[in-house]
Amino acid sequence: MSATETAIASAEAHSAHNYHPLPVVVASAEGAWMTDVEGRRYLDLLAGYSALNFGHGNRRLIDAAKAQLERVTLTSRAFHHDRFADFCTRLAELCSMEMVLPMNTGAEAVETAVKTARKWGYRVKGVPDGMAKIIVASDNFHGRTTTIISFSTDPEARADYGPYTPGFEIVPYGDLTALQEAMTENTVAVLIEPIQGEAGVLVPPAGYLPGVRELTRERNVLFIADEIQSGLGRTGKTFACEHEGVVPDMYVLGKALGGGVVPVSAVVSSADILGVFKPGEHGSTFGGNPLACAVALEVIAMLRTGEYQERAAELGDHLHRELGLLAGGGAVEAVRGRGLWAGVDIAPALGTGREISERLMEERVLVKDTHGSTIRIAPPLVISKEDLDWGLDRLRTVLSS
Template sequence: MIEDMLRTPSAVRDAEKYTAHNYHPLPVVISSAEGAWLTDVDGKRYLDCLAGYSALNFGHRHPQLIAAAHAQLDRLTLTSRAFIHDQFADFCRELAELCGKDLVLPMNTGAEAVETGIKVARKWGYQVKGVTPGQANIVVAEGNFHGRTTTIVSFSTDEDARADFGPYTPGFTVVPYGDLDALTAAIDENTVAVLLEPIQGEQGVVVPPEGYLPGVRQVCTERNVLFIADEIQSGLGRTGRTFACDHEGVVPDMYLLGKALGGGIVPVSAVAANAEVLGVLKPGQHGSTFGGNPLACAVAIEVVRLLATGEFQRRSAELGERLRAGLEALLGKGLVGVRVRGLWAGLDIDPALMSGREACERLMERGILAKDTHGSTIRLAPPLVITEEEIDQAVAQLAEVLAA
C-alpha cells in the first residue's frame, strides 16, 4: 500500500524494464530542481553534489539562462548551418574572446568536440606540419575519459568503456598521466597533437604533478605539436579559474569545451583555437545539423557572460577551500585520499568500509546526491551556486555515513 502511494519504486522499475542498461543510476526519480537542490517525485529534496558531471555549474534553472532560453524559444530554434542566424556571431565572438582564441567551431556534445579536435589536429598535421599522409598520431594519457564514441574508446584504458567495441581506430599512443618523460619520448615526427584532460575527472579528479602542464606546453612548442586541452568537465569555472589550465598559466593550442557551456538546458560544445589551426577546415569537411543552433547559442551567450564577470570562478575558488578543509578533516576517519581543485573533489573511501556505490546510496538516503567511480572513489561537483552552509551539510552527512 505504501509503495502504491510512492511513485519512485514504479518509475525505477519501468526505467529498468524499458531502457538499455548502459547506466546504473541511483534509485531516485527527480521531477524538479532549483539552484543546488533537486526534488523527487515523492517530494523529498536532495542537495545536488554532481551537477550533471559539471553541466550544471550555474545551478538548476539559473534565471538568466532560463530567460534567454524562453526568449529564444519564442523566436527561432533551428536553421542548420546552411544559414546564419542572429545569435551565431555573438556566441562565437564572445566565446573566442573568453578563450583568447581567434575562432570557434560549435558542436553539441563533448564527444563531438573531442572528435572535432582529433580531425582538426590530423588535418593540421598533414597540411601545415607536413606529416606523412595517413601516419598522424596523437599522444593521450592513461586513465583518460574523453567520451564513448568508437574512436574515443579506442584509446581508453577503461575496459568497461573499451572492451568488445573493436576493431579500434589506430593513431593513438597512450602514456602514463603526469609522466612528462614518457610523453616526450612518445612524440615522433608524425605526432600531430597531445590530447589531455588538465584534471582527470572520471578517473577520480586526479590533479597532475605541479609543473606537468607547463612541461607539456613547452615540449609541444619545441616539437611543433598541438596541445589540446579537454576542458569539457574541468573548464568554465569548475576549478576556481575559467580553465583548469589557468592554474599553471598554461595556454593550449586548442580548447575542447562542453557540458556547462549549455547551462544545463541544451547540449552545447565547442572547439576554440587560432586561425592557423581551425582555419585548415573548409566547407563540407566537417559539420553538424544542430551545432551552433539559435537556442544553443542564445543560452551559451549568457553562460559566457556569466563567466566574464569572474563571479563564479571566485565562488568556486573560495568555497572550494571550505570544501577542502571539511574533507581533509575526514582523512583517517574513513577517507584515505582527498583531491580538491575548486568545487571539484575526488574522495577515496577505505575499501574495507564500503564501496563508492554503497557510500552514494547511503548519502542519497540522507538527502545528498553524488557519484561513485572506480571502486571506492566518489566525486563531488556541486553547482557553483552552492552556499557555505550547504557545503557544511554535505560534509557532515558524509562524515556520518563514514562513521556509521
C-alpha cells in the same frame, strides 16, 4: 508500488541498461536542490558532471532560452542566424583565441579536435597521409564514441567494441619523460585533461602542464586541453590550465557551456589551426543552433564577471579543508581536486563508492562513485556555504556510522 518504484521498474524494462543510476527519481530542481517524485529534497553534489555549474533552473539561463524559443531555434548551418556571430566572438574572447567550431556534445567536440589535429598535421605540418599520431594519457575519459574508446584504458568503456581506431599512443598521466619519448615526427597533437575527472579527479604533478606546453611547442605539436569538465569555473579559474599559467593550442569545451539547459560544445583555437577546414569538410545540423547560442552567450556573460570563478575558489578552499580533516581520521584515504571539485577515496573497509553514494542518498545527498572506492563531489557553483556544510555533515554521519 511507490511512485519511485514504478518509475524505476518502467525505466529498467524499457531502456537499455547502459547506466546504473541511484534509485532516486527527480521531478524538479532549483539551485543546488532536487526534489523527487514523492516530494523528498536532495542536495545535488554532482551538478550533472559539471554541466550544471550555474545550478538548476538558473533564472538568467531559463529566461535566455525562453526568449529564444519564441524567435527561432534551428536554421542549420545552411544559413546564418543572428546569434551565431556573437556566440563565436564572445567565446573566442573568453578563451583568448580566434576561432570557434561549435558542436553539441562533449564527445562530438573531442572527435572534432581529433579531426582538426589530423588535418592540421597533413596540411600544415606535412605529416605523410595516414601517418598522424595523437598522444593521450592513461586513465583518460574523453567520451564514448568508437574512436574515443579506442584510446581508453578503462575496460568497461573499451571492451567488445573493436576493431579499434588506430593512430593513438597512450602514455602515463603526469609523466613528461614518457611523453617526450613517445613523440615522433608524425605526432600531431597531445590530448589531455588538465584534471582527470572520471579517473577520480586526478590533479597532475606541479609543472606537468607547463612541461607539456614546452614539449609540444618545441616539437611543433598541438597541445589540446579537454576542459569539458574542468573548464568554465569549476576549479576556481575559467580554465584549469590557468592554475599553472598555461595556454594550450586548443580548448575542447562542453557541459557547462550549455548551462544544463541544452547541449552545447565547441572547439576553440587559432585561425591558423581551425582555418584548415573548408566548407563541407566537417559539420553538424544542430551545432551552433540559435537556441544553443542564446544560452551559451548568457553563460559566457556570467563567466566574464569572474564572480563564479571566485565563488568556486573560496568555497573550494573550504571544501578541501573540511575533506582534509576527514582524510586524517581513517575513513578517508585521500582527497584530490581543485576548486569545487573533489575526488574522495573511501577506506575500503567502509564500503564501495557505490555503497557510500547509496547511504548518502538516504541522508538526502546525491554524489556519484567512480573506480570502486572513490566518490566525486562537484556541487553547483551557486551552492551556499550553509548547504555545502550540511552536505559535508551528512558525509561525516555516513562515514562514522
